[in-house]
Every structure is written in structure tokens, then in C-alpha cells.
Amino acid sequence: MRVVSGIKPTGNLHLGNYLGAVKQWVAMQDDVQAQGGETLYFIADLHGLTEFIAPSELAANTIEMTATLIAAGIDPARSTLFNQTRVPAHSELTWLLNNVARVGWLNRMTQFKDKAGKNREGASVGLYDYPVLMAADVLLYNATHVPVGEDQKQHLELARDIATKFNTDYGVDLFTLPEPLVSAAAPRIMSLRDASMKMSKSNPSEMSLVKLIDSDDVIADKFRKAKTDPDALPGTPEGLEGRTEARNLVTIFAALADRTPADVLAEYEGKGFGQFKPALADLAVSVLGPIRDRLVRLLDDRAEVGAILERGAAKARDFAAPILVGAQRAMGLQV
Numbered sequence: 001m002r003v004v005s006g007i008k009p010t011g012n013l014h015l016g017n018y019l020g021a022v023k024q025w026v027a028m029q030d031d032v033q034a035q036g037g038e039t040l041y042f043i044a045d046l047h048g049l050t051e052f053i054a055p056s057e058l059a060a061n062t063i064e065m066t067a068t069l070i071a072a073g074i075d076p077a078r079s080t081l082f083n084q085t086r087v088p089a090h091s092e093l094t095w096l097l098n099n100v101a102r103v104g105w106l107n108r109m110t111q112f113k114d115k116a117g118k119n120r121e122g123a124s125v126g127l128y129d130y131p132v133l134m135a136a137d138v139l140l141y142n143a144t145h146v147p148v149g150e151d152q153k154q155h156l157e158l159a160r161d162i163a164t165k166f167n168t169d170y171g172v173d174l175f176t177l178p179e180p181l182v183s184a185a186a187p188r189i190m191s192l193r194d195a196s197m198k199m200s201k202s203n204p205s206e207m208s209l210v211k212l213i214d215s216d217d218v219i220a221d222k223f224r225k226a227k228t229d230p231d232a233l234p235g236t237p238e239g240l241e242g243r244t245e246a247r248n249l250v251t252i253f254a255a256l257a258d259r260t261p262a263d264v265l266a267e268y269e270g271k272g273f274g275q276f277k278p279a280l281a282d283l284a285v286s287v288l289g290p291i292r293d294r295l296v297r298l299l300d301d302r303a304e305v306g307a308i309l310e311r312g313a314a315k316a317r318d319f320a321a322p323i324l325v326g327a328q329r330a331m332g333l334q335v
């Protein structure tokens, strides 16, 4: 097994990233390594460029996201932790794959449609090509499994299509088809203010997302003020049908507690949000508080975090080199 996944350095890690993806990354670190496999995790700083970000902010975010991953449990001694830019093979393979991916395939990508909105002509070429860079990110390491949130599944299906077409067109058996792994516990965490939108850094309200850097008081306050309905909780998950806000909070509770929603509802059946929200706030503080405390300590030595990225990149470059050369040779490029 070779597990590969990435995260954009857009400000702080939020609860959606954590429960949807990073918590799985940490769990896989132990499971995969027990089986002799590898885990590689990276900061997608090149993807960070697809929407304008001030250079100083991007640089700071890259260090902060790295520190957050370490605080959340990614161990750089066991997982290869790096940023894309330090492994130029990501960009090089993207160009090769650009000639395999079809415009029609990219036109179907819902993330591009959402992010470009009505102003498609004004979107950057990078935003459009985002999924091809993502395909390069995983194909470069022969990733077998890619733990992601639900919203990234379509991009990984595209990576499989690109790999298949490359292998067929060039008559090689070079690229492994990566399998997306979506957390059953938290496929999608929604905004705390409007559960029709996913929790995201681009949500308009600060109150809609819990950040891993938030203080205990802020975390508790955001859950206490989360939007809900006036009804009591049902005894089973089916009873949450049509109650999107309530379902989101139960999903978050269950994922934080490593329990199933059914189990949580069995305990809270008939209780109102006046009881459920304080319990959720306490649980969130008990899980996220220690991560934040480690993060704050790590941020005292940003140079060391940068050095960790460089050491990880040296390892990643070694993993990537033979596959990039394999792709170049398959296409007839002289290397």
C-alpha cells in the first residue's frame, strides 16, 4: 500500500479538513506502516496559487499548515511530509499529463464550475488545470490509496481516467490506478451557519467554521451558536431526514467521539439542542484543545518546521524520480 494525500495551505486547518481527511491520514500512518507500506502527505502549495494569495500569506500558511498536520498526529519520522514546490517532478509530470487529459473531462469538474462561477473567462488557467496537477500528485508515487473528503472524489476519478489513457496510449503499465478513500464517519462536514454549504475557508461567516487554532472559548461559542431547529433529537439517523443542521451536528459529534451516529442518537434521543450543544462543545474542546496547544508550541520554531519540509522533500524526490523518467521515456522524450 502506498498512501498519498495533500492539503492546500489556505489559512488554518478547519474541522471539515480534519474530520474528512486528516484524521484518516493519522490513522493510516499506523495501519499502513504495520503492513510495510508508505504514507506520503504534502502541502499543496502549487494548488494554493490557483486563487490569488499574497506571497507572504502563502509562505506563512505553508509553515502553519505543516505545523498543524504535525500537531494533529502526522509524524515526519514515519510519514514523508513535504510541500509540492520542493519536488519539481509534480510540475513536470503535470505538463506530460496535460497532453493526455481531455478538455471535455475537465469541463465536467464540479469544483471548477463552483469556484469559477459565472466568470469562467476570468478564472485562471491554473484553476482549470487544478485536477491534472492533482492527478500528477498521486500518479507520481504510484499511490494505491488516497484518503480525501467526498468533494475530492471526482478529481480522483479523473486521475484514474488519465492513468488508464496514458497506459493505453503509450502501451505501458506505468501508472497505478489510485483508489479514493472517503471517511465513512465524516464524508462531508457542513457549515455551522448554513448546512447546505460545506464547511470551508471561503464560507462568509467566521462562525461557520471551527479552526484548529481556535481557543477553547471560541470553539465552545461556535458550537453553542450553531444553527439548529427547535425539535428534540430522534432515536435513529433516519429521523434526521430533512434536518440538515441537526444531522451535521450529530455527524460531527460521532466523528469526534469515534462513535456511530446511531450510537450517539441512542444516548440523546428526546433531548433538545439545549443539552446536545454544550455536550458537543465540551467534546470538541477535549479533542481539539490538545492539538491546538501542540500547534502553538510548534509555531515557536518555524525554521524547524521548514527544515522538516525540506527533509521530507528529499525523500519524496527519490520516490518520484523513477516514475517521472518512466513517463518521459514512454512518451519518447530524451532524458
Ligand code: TYM
Residues within 6 Å of the ligand: 004, 005, 006, 007, 008, 009, 016, 017, 018, 019, 020, 021, 022, 044, 047, 133, 134, 137, 138, 146, 147, 148, 149, 150, 151, 152, 186, 187, 188, 189, 190, 198, 199, 200
Ligand atoms: P483542501 O485543502 O481543500 O482539503 C483538504 C482535505 O479536506 C477535505 N475537506 C473536507 N472533508 C469533509 N468536509 C469538509 N467540509 C471538507 N473540506 C475539505 C478535502 O476533501 C480534502 O481531502 N484538492 C485537495 C488537495 C490536494 C490533494 C492532492 C488531495 C492536492 N493534490 C492529491 C489528494 C491527492 C483539496 O481539496 O484540498
